[in-house]
Amino acid sequence: xxxxxxxxxxxxxxxxxxxxxxxxxxxxxxxxxxxxxxxxxxxxxxxxxxxxxxxxxxxxxxxxxxxxxxxxxxxxxxxxxxxxxxxxxxxxxxxxxxxxxxxxxxxxxxxxxxxxxxxxxxxxxxxxxxxxxxxxxxxxxxxxxxxxxxxxxxxxxxxxxxxxxxxxxxxxxxxxxxxxxxxxxxxxxxxxxxxxxxxxxxxxxxxxxxxxxxxxxxxxxxxxxxxxxxxxxxxxxxxxxxxxxxxxxxxxxxxxxxxxxxxxxxxxxxxxxxxxxxxxxxxxxxx
Numbered sequence: 001x002x003x004x005x006x007x008x009x010x011x012x013x014x015x016x017x018x019x020x021x022x023x024x025x026x027x028x029x030x031x032x033x034x035x036x037x038x039x040x041x042x043x044x045x046x047x048x049x050x051x052x053x054x055x056x057x058x059x060x061x062x063x064x065x066x067x068x069x070x071x072x073x074x075x076x077x078x079x080x081x082x083x084x085x086x087x088x089x090x091x092x093x094x095x096x097x098x099x100x101x102x103x104x105x106x107x108x109x110x111x112x113x114x115x116x117x118x119x120x121x122x123x124x125x126x127x128x129x130x131x132x133x134x135x136x137x138x139x140x141x142x143x144x145x146x147x148x149x150x151x152x153x154x155x156x157x158x159x160x161x162x163x164x165x166x167x168x169x170x171x172x173x174x175x176x177x178x179x180x181x182x183x184x185x186x187x188x189x190x191x192x193x194x195x196x197x198x199x200x201x202x203x204x205x206x207x208x209x210x211x212x213x214x215x216x217x218x219x220x221x222x223x224x225x226x227x228x229x230x231x232x233x234x235x236x237x238x239x240x241x242x243x244x245x246x247x248x249x250x251x252x253x254x255x256x257x258x259x260x261x262x263x264x265x266x267x268x269x270x271x272x273x274x275x276x277x278x279x280x281x282x283x284x285x286x287x
Contacts, residue, residue, distance in 0.1 A: 106286050
């Protein structure tokens with residue numbers, strides 16, 4: 001299966017796509033620009049760029065009752081306006097200038113999980129935090145990671161999937177409201193030369209779709225970890241994927257042109273899409 005290019009190169013480092021039920025549009029982050037990008041055919045160039053109160057934006061998720069949560073460079077911002085105009089940083093995760101946030105999402109109980117990484121990709125310097133909401137502080141769920149990436153949950157909410165990119169492993173964990181994410185174990189090991197696992201999402205049948213950075217592809221693994229589908233892209237830096245569209249039957253894929261020389265892979269930084277023949281899950285909201 002081949003993905004089709006649906007935008008121009010509109011981001012430097014596109015990441016974290018999320019379907020926005022309130023507007024029926026796709027949103028994602030241009031991570032290192034500190035901007036949320038929203039696709040909208042009515043806007044100039046087919047999209048609009050929404051600034052956030054940080055030079056980095058690594059995650060955006062809908063907020064129950066309206067508004068959004070955004071992971072900033074080293075914290076979390078909340079707002080109630082759909083255009084993000086009232087976003088304010090309300091939580092600090094770290095004051096270490098060498099560390100930034102990198103990918104995450106909400107669990108079935110409305111809590112927010114976000115990973116980190118060091119700018120220099122120091123081995124073992126990253127961790128994953130959980131935030132239960134206003135009035136609580138962030139909790140370090142686990143440490144010792146290098147590049148925390150991708151987070152998704154099974155349709156029944158009993159399993160979570162997570163990636164530490166340099167390990168080339170997609171990890172599966174048990175989930176419940178009391179214990180959170182626990183008992184990590186390998187779900188899939190990505191073979192050498194296929195690219196490194198980055199963002200992921202889960203479909204309504206329990207299949208796990210994994211974006212392969214430097215692999216020019218998104219792979220689907222069924223609930224038992226067997227490779228069942230490959231979506232090919234014409235660019236190498238594939239970063240993340242999510243389901244969207246009115247029937248949640250479109251797979252949207254973000255890409256990056258970070259550190260690519262001018263003229264190399266000019267279609268990088270574009271959004272791609274395909275119809276994979278399976279539906280996705282409703283996005284999990286914060287709160």
